[in-house]
Amino acid sequence: MVNGKSAIEWIMDRYQVKTDKNSGIINDPNQWSDDPHYIIDLIKRIVRVSMETIRIVKELPKLDIEV
Template sequence: MKFGGKARDKDKTTVIYNSNITMTDIPLEAYDYVVNGKPALEWVMERQVVKTDKASGIVNDANETMNNPAYPLELFQRVITVSLETMKIVRAQPKLDLPK
């Protein structure tokens, strides 16, 4: 998975899943949900990359782990929904007035 656009001008509203699937119109607000200093969507993108460990030769592939080739795409779509809904709840909370 990678963002659309050029390297310098990433288009976060577009994510290229593979040569056949491109997700468009991803709301930028979905990137407001941050976990451990990183938007949850970007975390998913990083973790779903198929990688081979150089030292061991072990292939890390979420598709094989879940026995579902669509798993990374479905996970990304679910995290978009979770991110938007979580931020809706957070923004609806009253301001916390702490004594100074």
């Protein structure tokens, strides 16, 4: 989770073409890299990290804490 959103939701929010209302400046994440697959590769990496995190957490031993 990143700021209350899943990693995919956060990426989708950040990597949208947006126009600033005051200045009219267009923020196009597609122009950040010469690689046309940059955002797709980023999503693949996010999914991979998420899957590996789940696997690692499942392998952790149970935590015995008395409350």
